[in-house]
Amino acid sequence: MSSDPWGRVDETGTVYVRTADGEQVVGSWQAGSPDEALAYFERKYEGLVVEIGLLEKRVKTTDLSAKDAQTAIDHIRSQVDAHHAVGDLAALKVRLDKLVETVDARREERKVQRAKQSDEARHSKEALVVEAEELAQSDQWRAAGERLRSLVDTWKGLPRLDRKSDDELWHRFSHARSAFSKRRKAHFASLDAQREDARKTKEKLVAEAESLSASSDWGPTAARYRELMADWKAAGRAQREHEDDLWNRFRGAQDVFFAARGSVFAERDAEQSENLKLKEELAEEAEKLVPVQELKAARAAFRSINERWEAIGHVPRDARPKVEGRMHAVERALQESEEAEWRRTNPEARARAEGLTGQLQAAVDKLQGQIETARSAGNTSKADKLQRELDGRQALLEQALKGLQEFGG
Template structure:
């Protein structure tokens, strides 16, 4: 019988392997020496050990999925258990046990990473849904809102999948938000169309009225009517661009027809008023010689004659009217002011009131000066201060009252 630390060959050629559970027959050898039999079964062991080593390298050096690694370990474990080989099979089992622990830890890590990824994915999708619901409820910028919803769907597709029930529930909310946004947008534009139709109807009425009076020669009343139509046009709002442009062209055309006709009539009339303007220019220059006013009564008499000739001269061109009328009005204002000053200066009642005011203030000052003298003599500082302040005020009032009285002299 030939022996070995891990096995032996019996006299009948049976080959045994030694394990922790005892010996186990792994084969027989009938041809050749027993040493050759042990060498053959040692090579079988080495082949099995090489497979274990290769699996160790894959488990430790690559991202071999835990399920695949466990299947490979189980397959090798069965092969070691039933191996027809001679060697330290227990050591191989120990190495496989160590690999099982490594794979177990990796499975836990993968599960934790997957759970974390799913948690993050759920948070991402909950954020996506929450934003979509806000857009559905609040957005009024329809183009950007619709574009953002499309981006959110793409973000959803790019995110990791989560558990089926949660995934389905969140997707249902996202779909509902998109549908709600689409309904709100459709309702808004439907309402906008109704508003634009109402604006179109109002502006068609405005255009019809404008076209109806385009040939009028009642210049003032019709011009006022066009100003009112323009106010209504601006207040009506906007129709669709095509309708707005077409109606505005018609409205402006009616206005232009009226105002061009009015301008032509006014231009012809202004030309006939040029001689009147020359007369009024001369009258204005004549009135200007009254300034400055030294005798209000005689100035008024002269100006009255100028005004009579002014009215008799007739209308002037519109572009000169304001300047001429304004110039004469300033001279008339100067004469009126001179008349008022003269009346105030010669008014006996006003002069008497002014004199009475001066007299009262002088008496008040005399009384205050006496009070001040007594207070200083008695050393009453508070009374001195009050009297001085009152005197300062009364003297200021007296100066003003005396200037007013002097105007009557």
């Protein structure tokens, strides 16, 4: 018979292990000596020790799930409980119990962690839903569309919640994306319709612009082109593939017209500049008639100058007032000379002037006599009053005499 502190082998080859509950049969050994039997079952014990040590390390240092850890513990415990090894089986049970406590603690930690992650994921997904619902009302189609796609990627990277909560939030999130897509689709459909209307309108504008390009009715046609340009701007943009081509045709038609008009106007401006030189020479010739010396000759000379003036034609618009003003000044001087000559030679006017002068002279003579009488009588007050009246009459008489001199008398 052979034994050690934890087991023994009896004379029949039966191997026992000592436990707190007494000896337990480990197995039967018939193939060799009792010492070999104990050594065999002691090695099985050492194997259990190693296996428990490895499991303890895995639980502490890896992400071994609580379920897998418990399965491994149960497997080892079944071997310990079956007493298939010789050694301190109670110590192994203690280590297995502590390992169960560690696994349970890890399970609770992971449960708390999962709850925290789930709560964070819920808040994150709710925030994504809120932002998506706000973006669903946006008119910033490109930026909002890109942001919604980014939100989908963010959503996919978040943990799933419980099925009901996750489905409800996803429904709201998906509905917001669908609402935005529907609004964007409707917007661009409307925009396409507007651009098609703009294309049709601009086709008509281009056709009219091209039909006017050969016109030589410069003023009305230029005005019509301005109206067409205003209509073009009001029509809005056509589709991109049509807009540039339509604009090039529209602008090209205008360029043809305005180039032709510019050429004609350039010739006209050159002609009018030459006309201006000629009229300035005539204005200088007319100005030599002033002051008027011989009215009849001056009038004949002015008529000759004016006839040549009318035959010349137009001058540049901005120069017209000045050069015409010079001719008008000469014409006014001739008119004033005519009026002065008429007044000088009018018999009726001369007679009226002579009559007025005679009346004023008589009044002056009378007043002078009355003043002398009043002063002789010592009536100074009356004499002073008559003197003031005499002063007024004499002033009138001087004016009348000047007027009479205009008649040559």
